[in-house]
Amino acid sequence: MDKLPESLLLEILSRLDNSADVARCRVASKAFNNIFPDLRSIKLLCSRKWCKNSSSMTSICFKKVFVDLISKLRVVESVCIRLQEAVDVDPADKDFAKEWLPMVSQTLKSLSLSGLPFPRLSQLNILPLISKYCHNLAELNLRSAWLSVYNLNPMPMLTSLTLSYTILQDQHLNQFNKCFPNLHVLKLEGVTGLKEPKIHLLNLQTCHWYDNNQLSLTLITPNLITLRIECLCYTAIHVEAPMLSHFHLILNTLKHAGFLLSEFPTTKTVETFILDSRSKAPGDARYSKLTLGKVFRVFPNVSSLRINSGAWSELDGWEILDGRIGLKTICAYLKLFDPSLTFSYVARGLDRCVGLSEVSLLIHRGVDGTQYKSFMFKCMARWPGLKWRWGIWGEDMEDFWITNAIDI
Known part of the structure; x- marks a missing residue:
């Protein structure tokens, strides 16, 4: 293994789907351990099996491994934390986020935090922390969380946002439109807490609206090209999208x-x-x-x-x-x-x-x-x-x- 080129070793590590496997490779091989700091992404998938293999059923081991991995990387551009089953870990834990978000605030481009589906969604609003630290973030994916955009710092660099099975406290999306003015891609999947929402985003090019149980939806999007709508009920949809060329309708x-x-x-x-x-x-x-x-x-x-x-x-x-x-x-x-x-x-x-x-x-x-x-x-x-x-x-x-x- 030590005789392999560093570029090939780095390619091997970057192709692993779970950073827990990266951590194991570091222990098993000095060559992997030496090249590891050149990785630019962390993707940690947490399950009961992972915790068991790590000799712990608590979140302590998970957080320790994550912080250890992220603190040793020279540049971190992408972070993904996803729960695969019920374990004692909350990706949206604000105290946990305060520990590592400042480490990557200047270089982070993509962030994905995925908790458990309803009803075990996170009750902690992590959006203010993300907007405080991640000034260069371009892509954000949050799943199963309680969110509010009030008093949120605007995120003009964000171009892609996905919210899945979340509660969003902004009934008409007024603050939402102000906080994310330069979105190119927006996916709202199973978002509750909305009432007569209006998506008014001048730079939006792709929009996916899924099963949000709304009686009405307004889209004012002069640069929208692709629109995908999935709804289960009667929904009055008003669209002002003069550039729309691709429409996918699922009922x-x-x-x-x-x-x-x-x-x-x-x-x-x-x-x-x-x-x-x-x-x-x-x-x-x-x-x-x-x-x-x-x-x-x-x-x-x-x-x-x-x-x-x-x-x-x-x-x-x-x-x-x-x-x-x-x-x-x-x-x-x-x-x-x-x-x-x-x-x-x-x-x-x-x-x-x-x-x-x-x-x-x-x-x-x-x-x-x-x-x-x-x-x-x-x-x-x-x-x-x-x-x-x-x-x-x-x-x-x-x-x-x-x-x-x-x-x-």
């Missing part, structure tokens, strides 16, 4: 979609539209409140349309695609409950898309291979002029694209 059922889209002004800049429903059972388009007619009235210049599996059987109104030269690509996730019915449904759309050039179809991994191939060859024979892409999808797997029918 509990498409019965809510018609109401939601009615709040949108006609947006001619959207080129990519992705539609999904969390509904797992086969639906009936007759009961849907959403048709493609409504989609294209709101987003008339969509050139790329993706329909995920839950939305497929609920969506109606393929006739609106008549003569749509602008629509170039369609991607759909299918389950093939009834292959003949699914094929006729696909035909209703593809026969009307005169400008279409590429179709991507992903079939659920539970479909028999013979049935998959039959459906695939039938589609390719019906529309030989289209460019076809085929794949397999599943609820707990990444999409797998097929290059050869034999792979099915």
